Amino acid sequence: MITLRTTQGDISIELDFAKAPNTAANYLQYARDGFYNGTIFHRVIPGFMVQGGGMDAEMNEKESRESIENEADNGLANEIGTLAMARTSDPHSASSQFFINVSNNGFLNHSGKNSQGWGYAVFGKVVEGMDVVSAITEMETGSSGYHQDVPVETIEITETLISDAYSDK
Numbered sequence: 001m002i003t004l005r006t007t008q009g010d011i012s013i014e015l016d017f018a019k020a021p022n023t024a025a026n027y028l029q030y031a032r033d034g035f036y037n038g039t040i041f042h043r044v045i046p047g048f049m050v051q052g053g054g055m056d057a058e059m060n061e062k063e064s065r066e067s068i069e070n071e072a073d074n075g076l077a078n079e080i081g082t083l084a085m086a087r088t089s090d091p092h093s094a095s096s097q098f099f100i101n102v103s104n105n106g107f108l109n110h111s112g113k114n115s116q117g118w119g120y121a122v123f124g125k126v127v128e129g130m131d132v133v134s135a136i137t138e139m140e141t142g143s144s145g146y147h148q149d150v151p152v153e154t155i156e157i158t159e160t161l162i163s164d165a166y167s168d169k
Helices: 021-032 130-137
Strands: 002-006 009-015 041-045 049-052 082-085 098-101 122-128 141-144 147-151 157-162
Touching: 002 021, 009 021, 009 130, 021 122, 021 157, 041 130, 049 130, 122 130
Parallel strands: none
Antiparallel strands: 002 009, 002 157, 009 122, 041 049, 041 147, 049 098, 082 098, 082 122, 141 147
16 A cells, blocks of 8 residues: 555556556655655645546646556546556657546546557555545646646645555565
């Protein structure tokens, strides 16, 4: 289990190494490196998702590692409480940013290996702290520079705790 300690409370997640081995390993490495500490949930859309893992409180994007191959064809669905990789229009552009689905977002699922169908790779789920995620979706949002749906109050990941269960991964 990985626990994201945030300024709104703790969010604990389990990674799915069986169905999304490369994506889960990528996320775990960022967590081990302390990369997420000091990042914020920078995009919040009620009824859709909360996104984080790449921006600091001044909306500066942190430098991430190379992008990873999209594993959205793994059979996991973008359902309430699942974590998926954020990416650009390039299906293989995910690096550090992730989002937590707060609705069943079937339209984000893999439907084919083409530009419209690649989908967004689910690689884990929230096991504790969905109340914290729900509270985040209720916070006021606005614009910050070119960014929309930015929480007015900063929601920072202050610490990333990794359980011993992942010591062999």
